[in-house]
Amino acid sequence: MSKSKVTVVDHPLVRHKLTVMRDVSTSTKTFRHLMREIGSLLCYEATRDLALEPVxxxxxxxxxxxxxLAGKKLVFSPILRSGMGLLEGMLDLVPSARVAxxxxxxxxxxxVAVEYYFKAPEDIADRQVIVIDPMLATANTAVAAVERLKEAGVKDLRLVVLLAAxxxxxxxxxxxxxxxxxxxxxxxxxxDHGYIVPGLGDAGDRLYGTR
Structure with a gap:
């Protein structure tokens, strides 16, 4: 796979759930539940080529x-706060993963992205890290997050997002x-405000009922 490739996970279940999430009338409870489910489905695809060893x-x-699975356990790295919505579904699939x-x-x-918190496993440089952020809009936060992880020594990085512009x-x-x-x-x-169109609004607000 080309390192610059963007993989669109267009499975019918993902497309259906995403359509419901986009609907402005969808409740916070339903939005949160669907975000968790799509998190599992995206994680399934993003980890398709993980290394295995015989046992x-x-x-x-x-x-x-x-x-x-071979080697050290994965690290999921959600960008706070909205990344937590996808994280839960990914941990359902890989419960032994570490979290940064x-x-x-x-x-x-x-x-511009402003950092206010960073907490990661001590040996994160030796692990594969999947960065999680529902919206890749301007990409300023995702760029900053990956740069921060590279500064910590991480070499094997992937990005999982719900929507991208x-x-x-x-x-x-x-x-x-x-x-x-x-x-x-x-x-x-x-x-003009840096929001994805048609999008689904502010993912964090819709996850936590602060819209």
């Missing part, structure tokens, strides 16, 4: 050679061409 086990009938929290917010006037993809890959992206959809554009 011998005994079934109720005989001994056999199976496979298990990155607190970033987008300045409403300049749209063409402008955000271009900006992100200008800054980090070595980090592939998985998304449920690529929307039309950004508006």
């Amino acid at each position: 011998e086990i005994e079934t109720p009938l005989t001994r056999m050679q199976g496979e298990k 929290h990155i607190g970033l917010y987008r300045d409403p006037k300049t749209l 063409p402008e955000g993809i271009a900006h992100f890959h200008d800054a980090h061409p070595d980090c592939p992206i998985w998304t449920a959809a690529i929307d039309e554009r950004l508006n």
Whole structure:
């Protein structure tokens, strides 16, 4: 796979759930539940090529050679706060994963990402890290998050987002061409306020009922 490739996960279940999430009449409870479900589905695709190693086990009938994940456990790195909505579904699928929290917010006037929190496993540099952020709009926060993880020594990075704008993809890959992206959809554009159109509004507000 090309490192600069964007993978659109367009499975019918993902497309259906995303349509319901976009609807302005969808409740906070339903939005949150669907975000968790799509998190699992996106994680399934983003981890499709994880390395395996052989292991011998005994079934109720005989001994056999199976496979298990090789190497150190994954790290999921949600960008606070809205990244937490996808994280829960990803942990449902990979419950043994470590978590690195990155607190970033987008300045409403300049749209520049401002960091306020970072907490990661001590050996994060030796692990594969999947950065999680529902919206890749201007990509300023995603660019800053990946840069922060690279400063911590991480070399194997991936980005999982719910929605992406063409402008955000271009900006992100200008800054980090070595980090592939998985998304449920690529929307039309950004508006003058840096929001994805047609989008689904502010993912954090809709997750936590603060809209």
